[in-house]
Amino acid sequence: MAQETPLYDRPDFFDAYLTLPRQQKGHDGAPEWPTLREMIGAINNQEVLDLGCGLGWYSRHAVESGASTVDASDISSKMIQRAKDMTPEGLQSRINYDVSDLNDLVLKTSTYDLVYSSLTFHYLPNESFTRLLKEIYTSLKPGGRFVFSVEHPIYTSPSNPSLEKLADGREVWPLNNYAEEGLRETNWLGGVKKYHRTVTTYLKGLMDAGFVIRDFVEWMAKREDVEKNPQWIAERHRPMFLLVKVEKL
Amino acid sequence: MAQETPLYDRPDFFDAYLTLPRQQKGHDGAPEWPTLREMIGAINNQEVLDLGCGLGWYSRHAVESGASTVDASDISSKMIQRAKDMTPEGLQSRINYDVSDLNDLVLKTSTYDLVYSSLTFHYLPNESFTRLLKEIYTSLKPGGRFVFSVEHPIYTSPSNPSLEKLADGREVWPLNNYAEEGLRETNWLGGVKKYHRTVTTYLKGLMDAGFVIRDFVEWMAKREDVEKNPQWIAERHRPMFLLVKVEKL
DSSP states (O other), X not given: OOSSSOGGGSHHHHHHHHTSHHHHSXXXXXXXXXXXXXXXXXXXXXXXXXXXXTTOHHHHHHHHTTOSEEEEEESOHHHHHHHHHHSOGGGGGGEEEEEXXXXXXXXXXXXXXXXXXXXXXXXXXXXXHHHHHHHHHHHEEEEEEEEEEEEOHHHHSSSSOSXXXXXXXXXXXXXXXXXXXEEEEEOGGGOEEEEXXXXXXXXXXXXXXXXXXXXXXXXXXXXXXXXXXXXXXXXXXXXXXXXXXXXXX | OOSSSOGGXXXXXXXXXXXXXXXXXXXXXXXXXXXXXXXXXXXXXOEEEEESOTTOHHHHHHHHTTOSEEEEEESOHHHHHHHHHHSOGGGGGGEEEEEOOTTTOOOOSSOEXXXXXXXXXXXXXXXXXXXXXXXXXXXXXXXXXXXXXXXXXXXXXXXXXXXXEOTTSOEEEEEOXXXXXXXXXXXXXXXXXXXXXXXXXXXXXHHHHTOEEEEEXXXXXXXXXXXXXXXXXXXXXXXXXXXXXXXXX
């Protein structure tokens, strides 16, 4: 989102994107999923909204887990078409796929029990994110919850986000410009723009919109998993994902 | 706290500590103070507890601002004696100074409107911190608030916490071992032990104790202040302080 053309509609990006483990395998390719799923809780007979649904893995999971209906949206028409194609016929009537831009999406009021979003909001500039939080708040029923993941601000901040070796042998995450919110241009999959904001801005934005914070996890790999897979060492030096659950009282 | 001997009672440390701007000048030597003061709000006629009061700058400020009485504690008897000596006679009856160890301090129940602590909790191991949060919750009246500052987890995490220059010229904060909570031994003022914990652990601890999060600030210098004082550049690369306000409903 907020790319010049919908990023996922660029053929080079789209093809590379589809090879990622989490696109190939859905939840099974997303190591943070068990934590996020626990935050979501029971969704039987609930109305769910999935913002930035991509290939629709989470939306299909929701209706398979008993959600009444899911409204799922993505800025990429190619992605939405692919998500539709991947949806078994028996579930199609319970998922409404829609192409929409989160920068100006307007939501129905007091409709959802759960609003969900995975790794999407760091593609929105601050003003769009703040506006969207108010839309989400309004769209939830009282007692409804909003659960999302983003790239952690420690991960979005550096000008070059990969481990560096110092002269004294330390391997470090080269944090800089944490205070400087805004655009970051990365080389990921041939060039992706994202927006850095601090943890402060995430949490204050949620509280200002009216939400009460219920859970907060800086997702990192477990020590024993890194011992088995030493190439994951960066996942102990810094958190890659931030997972948050908030409630509308 | 949790040092072998009360750190502030070691003569070498105590003398060096007293030369710090924030000990010499109180709030005027603490750049995060205006933000923290705003979080605290009005304290007229309120009962206040100051944990880790040091030289008592904040406790004296509280009674000068109309707090009814302040219970102030520190592990160092030398520090408490100095705080008493610095308290004007007219205020002495409204501040109860007490030597206490936050690792096993037991507090009065439903007594305080405000519990306050500045740059203290990163000297407590996790089990002591978690226990203390429950004490603080119990000690507050309903509607009472708890406001504190700590060294930010980004600041406590690195094995050597100072800016490093990479081969490509970038100045970076060398974050590592963020996931590894626990003891950090630093060279500050001749050797100080502190305890790193993640933002997750701070926030989950507060929520588990029953608190609702009301404010959260990763304190960093303003861009214009760093332009005037280029030697403060680190204060744009990473937050040094974390300030939090929570409420007991």
